[in-house]
Amino acid sequence: MDNAASLPSDAALDRCAEEPIRIPGAIQPFGALLLLEPRHLLVLSRSANLQPLTGMMASPGQTLAEAGWPGTLTAALAEWSNSDDALYSAPAQLPTGRFRLSGTRGPQGLLVELETEPEAPGPGLDALYPRLKLFLDELDPASSTQTIMQGAAREMRRLTGFERVLIYRFDSDGHGTVLAEDGDGSLPSYLGHRFPASDIPAQARALYCQNRIRLIPDARYTPVPLEPPVVGTAQAPVDLSAASWRSVSPVHLEYMRNMGTLASMSVSLVIDGELWGLISCHSAGPRLVGPQIRAASEFIGRVLAHHIGANERSAAHAHRIALKDIEVGLVERLSRVGSLKAGFLENPQAWTALLSSAGAALVWKDEIHTIGATPTASQIRALAEWLHAQGVDRTFCTDCLGTVWPPASAFADTASGLAAASISRLHGSFLMWFRPEVIRTVQWRGDPHKTAVDQSGALHPRRSFEIWQEQLRGRAEPWRRSEIDTLADFRSVVVNLILRRAEERAALSEELQRSNVELESFSYSVSHDLRAPFRHITGFAELLKRRARNLDDTASHYLDNIVQAAVTAGRLVDDLLRFSHLGRAALSCATLDMNKIVEEVRQGIDLNEAQPRITWHIDKLPPAWGDASYIRQVWYNLMDNAAKYSSGSAHPEVRISAGRQGQDIVYIVADNGVGFDMAYAGKLFGVFQRLHRTEDFDGTGIGLALSKRIIDKHGGWIKGEGVAGAGARFCFALPQRNERQ
Numbered sequence: 001m002d003n004a005a006s007l008p009s010d011a012a013l014d015r016c017a018e019e020p021i022r023i024p025g026a027i028q029p030f031g032a033l034l035l036l037e038p039r040h041l042l043v044l045s046r047s048a049n050l051q052p053l054t055g056m057m058a059s060p061g062q063t064l065a066e067a068g069w070p071g072t073l074t075a076a077l078a079e080w081s082n083s084d085d086a087l088y089s090a091p092a093q094l095p096t097g098r099f100r101l102s103g104t105r106g107p108q109g110l111l112v113e114l115e116t117e118p119e120a121p122g123p124g125l126d127a128l129y130p131r132l133k134l135f136l137d138e139l140d141p142a143s144s145t146q147t148i149m150q151g152a153a154r155e156m157r158r159l160t161g162f163e164r165v166l167i168y169r170f171d172s173d174g175h176g177t178v179l180a181e182d183g184d185g186s187l188p189s190y191l192g193h194r195f196p197a198s199d200i201p202a203q204a205r206a207l208y209c210q211n212r213i214r215l216i217p218d219a220r221y222t223p224v225p226l227e228p229p230v231v232g233t234a235q236a237p238v239d240l241s242a243a244s245w246r247s248v249s250p251v252h253l254e255y256m257r258n259m260g261t262l263a264s265m266s267v268s269l270v271i272d273g274e275l276w277g278l279i280s281c282h283s284a285g286p287r288l289v290g291p292q293i294r295a296a297s298e299f300i301g302r303v304l305a306h307h308i309g310a311n312e313r314s315a316a317h318a319h320r321i322a323l324k325d326i327e328v329g330l331v332e333r334l335s336r337v338g339s340l341k342a343g344f345l346e347n348p349q350a351w352t353a354l355l356s357s358a359g360a361a362l363v364w365k366d367e368i369h370t371i372g373a374t375p376t377a378s379q380i381r382a383l384a385e386w387l388h389a390q391g392v393d394r395t396f397c398t399d400c401l402g403t404v405w406p407p408a409s410a411f412a413d414t415a416s417g418l419a420a421a422s423i424s425r426l427h428g429s430f431l432m433w434f435r436p437e438v439i440r441t442v443q444w445r446g447d448p449h450k451t452a453v454d455q456s457g458a459l460h461p462r463r464s465f466e467i468w469q470e471q472l473r474g475r476a477e478p479w480r481r482s483e484i485d486t487l488a489d490f491r492s493v494v495v496n497l498i499l500r501r502a503e504e505r506a507a508l509s510e511e512l513q514r515s516n517v518e519l520e521s522f523s524y525s526v527s528h529d530l531r532a533p534f535r536h537i538t539g540f541a542e543l544l545k546r547r548a549r550n551l552d553d554t555a556s557h558y559l560d561n562i563v564q565a566a567v568t569a570g571r572l573v574d575d576l577l578r579f580s581h582l583g584r585a586a587l588s589c590a591t592l593d594m595n596k597i598v599e600e601v602r603q604g605i606d607l608n609e610a611q612p613r614i615t616w617h618i619d620k621l622p623p624a625w626g627d628a629s630y631i632r633q634v635w636y637n638l639m640d641n642a643a644k645y646s647s648g649s650a651h652p653e654v655r656i657s658a659g660r661q662g663q664d665i666v667y668i669v670a671d672n673g674v675g676f677d678m679a680y681a682g683k684l685f686g687v688f689q690r691l692h693r694t695e696d697f698d699g700t701g702i703g704l705a706l707s708k709r710i711i712d713k714h715g716g717w718i719k720g721e722g723v724a725g726a727g728a729r730f731c732f733a734l735p736q737r738n739e740r741q
Contacts, residue, residue: 011652017391023237026223026247028216030288033114033245034058035231035238038081038110041074041294042233043067045238049224054114055095060228070094077103081110089291091117100291104242110233118290128296131159133433136303145311152279152304157182159296160265161588162281164189167269167304169277172399172478173197174205176277187282205275205658211240212268213298216248218286219256219263224246243400244294263287265294267301271309280306323486326354331493340423340498344369350564352488355419355483357433365427365736374434375411387420387730395487396420399435399478409474412437417476419483421491423498431494433487435476445564472691507725537562587713589625591737594621594667597628601635605643619657622665624739630710637703638669645728646673663715671729676722684720707732 019479032053035045041064051057064074073092080088080103088103093112103112128370135155139148149167157165166185168176174197181191208214224247227324230237240246245364263286267279279301280673289297330350334343344351346364351360359372361383375383386405387396399417402409408416417435418462595618600615609665624631639654646652653668676684704720711718711732722728 006023019093020237021207021246021249022241023241024223024247024249025229025237026244027240027245029221029224030215030217031113031245032109032227033240033243034112034114035108035226036064036076036081036112041065041081043109044109045226045228047224048116049229052311053096053116054099065448073101077101077110077112077347088112096162100159101644102244102291106239106242108236108239109408111240112244115291128292132296132299135300139303139307140530145308146179147574148304148307148311150182153180153182156267156279156281156297156300157184160281160287160293161283162263163280164185164190165436166280166282166454167277167509168280169198170197170205170275170652174202176200179277187284199557202278202739206240207268208266208268208278209273209275211244211246212270213244213294214248214302215245215265215289215294216253216256217263217288219253219261221253221414227248229649245617257363260284265289265297267297269301269305269308271305271312276305276308296720316480320482320486325483326350327486327493329491330354330490331338331497334494334497340364340494341369345371354374355433355479355487356434356435356477357417357419359408361430361432361434361435363428363432364423365429368679373414374432375415379407379411380432381434383418384428387422389429392420392430393420393422393425395484395491396486397479397487398408399476400474401476401600401726403476412474415476416474418489421487421494423491423494431491438477439473499514501565514679543601587630589626589714590628592624592626592628592631594658595625597632598634598639600633601639604636606639613652614646615651615653617655619655620656621656621667624665624667626714628711633735634710634732637707638732640702642671642728642730644667644673645675646671649673661733664735666731666733669728669730672727674725675724676720677724678722681720681722685718 027047029049032050033045033047034043037044042061043058045060047534048574056067058064058069062075067072067103070092075090076090088101088110091099092101094101094114097115098117100117101112101114101115103110135151137228149672153165153167154164161674164187165181165464166178167180168178170176176189176195176197176199178193178195181189183189190594201415226238256262256642257281261282261284263480264450265281267281268275269277269279275541279297281297314319328341330347333347333350334340337343337346341362341364346358348360352358352372359370359374359375361380362369363380368380374380383405386407398404401413401418402414403491408418414436415434419433421431423429423431437531456488472535565702598618598621602618605612639656642654643652649672651672653672655668657670658666659668660667685704694708708718714734716732716734718730718732720730
């Protein structure tokens with residue numbers, strides 16, 4: 001790069017990308033051009049070299065007949081104009097020699113190009129047909145794409161006489177990689193090398209799809225202007241998109257000269273409407289290829305594109321079948337197991353094989369489950385939050401995650417590639433598959449960044465095409481189309497399974513709700529009806545004891561047992577009544593002074609003569625939001641249990657404290673009593689579940705179950721921890737007021 005050049009600005013690159021290559025207002029000097037009004041063959045525009053090249057005049061505003069063009073030629077053009085044929089091709093004898101005419105239809109009129117047929121004509125159709133037939137016979141449909149491309153490159157060079165023929169493919173970023181090459185050794189080999197996407201701007205790629213062959217016989221040519229360059233009442237520039245001899249960008253001509261090629265011909269490889277790649281022919285010196293050879297070259301390009309497309313579709317179809325087999329197996333397992341989590345963890349090999357990944361993750365609500373090589377749980381959670389924030393409600397795939405989400409660069413070695421499927425819009429839940437980084441060393445033909453802008457602001461291509469190596473990082477193996485489609489299909493199946501199970505759970509929940517209402521109603525009625533009989537038993541037993549003053553000790557003991565049993569039964573009935581009543585009752589919430597409530601409960605427990613003196617350690621407690629009567633019941637149950645189960649200690653102590661966990665206020669009751677084995681912790685909050693014998697500690701077995709039901713009704717949680725012989729610790733949490741309003 002010389003001193004007058006600098007790196008290109010964004011504005012300069014934008015000007016290059018927006019260059020009007022379809023309407024350059026000029027053609028190459030290797031042919032002439034006419035734009036004709038279809039009905040009367042009126043000349044709308046012409047190339048300035050029309051008369052010198054053909055010896056025929058054609059002024060704008062004249063018909064060809066008025067300009068004195070041969071009647072046979074004008075009649076043939078008129079016949080074509082009135083037909084449905086899109087293209088026209090025929091020879092014509094004009095004053096300066098024999099010409100080949102080719103025409104296309106466009107919105108502005110008939111575009112007719114004229115080029116001189118060489119004095120020593122190339123092979124005609126009779127000679128080309130056997131050659132093309134032999135080429136087709138040599139193409140084995142079972143051959144690999146590489147073998148077919150190499151054969152096409154060899155045949156193209158033999159047919160056209162260019163010194164080097166390249167076949168390259170565009171990747172998802174638009175970069176071209178040379179996959180096949182045939183040359184005579186006079187030009188350097190580019191096999192396996194890459195060319196940056198900026199070499200062919202997007203608008204040029206679109207034009208390649210429309211006009212599949214382009215020839216530049218000599219990059220040193222001087223453009224021939226159109227007269228006039230604009231037509232119609234709107235004075236629109238003449239559209240030369242379909243013209244074979246359309247003049248090309250000066251930047252591209254400079255690019256060719258810098259590359260050391262004066263002549264080039266490109267044949268588009270279009271598959272399913274998209275530009276797959278190019279056949280690119282080069283010579284160090286000028287080379288003019290006749291229309292017959294160009295037509296045969298385009299034919300070879302179409303045949304090659306057809307074979308490549310067929311091979312790729314066949315490979316993709318086989319891959320889809322293999323993926324579908326894996327998908328069907330996974331769906332069968334998911335339909336048998338009880339949950340998505342169980343199905344995910346049951347067969348990890350199938351889950352990773354589904355998308356050929358190194359690892360996978362299930363993010364379901366607050367749970368994260370992984371198989372294989374994955375980022376950490378916190379990284380996956382952050383990734384799920386980002387996907388949810390981006391509004392990903394179906395699928396998302398990338399092979400360079402760090403580019404679209406920079407934090408992923410920290411774990412590129414594990415997850416440069418991500419395929420994700422949303423399975424819940426409410427909770428931001430996803431299925432994810434990960435592919436590791438694949439570090440590649442790429443050989444470019446010249447530094448792709450060395451495009452320059454001179455002092456006038458004009459953009460110039462790079463001057464060097466020497467090998468320039470670059471190490472590519474942060475990219476995984478790209479996701480294939482069949483894998484992306486499989487992901488979408490599998491997501492639909494999983495979402496349908498989740499919805500079906502949700503409906504089944506809803507139906508079951510509704511049935512359980514009805515049963516619970518009936519059970520609550522039954523237990524309420526039974527408990528209410530049993531209260532009076534037990535009180536009667538207690539009362540009459542006491543009266544009998546007072547009146548029967550001469551009872552012996554045995555009879556008196558019997559009466560005491562009757563009273564005690566009736567009191568215990570009555571207490572059990574009262575607890576059951578409270579438990580069943582809770583399901584029916586509505587909460588009356590307000591701000592609670594927890595210090596006052598705890599102090600009242602403590603005084604009540606200390607007044608109970610059956611309990612020994614307890615040493616209480618009570619911290620200052622933050623207020624809470626809840627129903628005072630129910631929360632007091634929770635405190636009583638937990639503190640009474642702590643006092644009861646620590647009564648056997650030499651110095652019984654109960655500690656009450658509080659803290660925060662996220663948005664919740666957590667209250668703690670801990671004692672130094674008998675504790676319990678955590679293996680039985682699951683029974684703590686069940687009705688009538690006891691971890692200690694009734695003979696050792698009295699109680700109904702309902703207190704903790706009632707406490708849990710109260711806390712659940714408040715939207716909080718409760719749990720217990722213990723060590724046998726070393727005390728127990730119970731915690732319950734209540735949400736803050738703004739979460740309950």
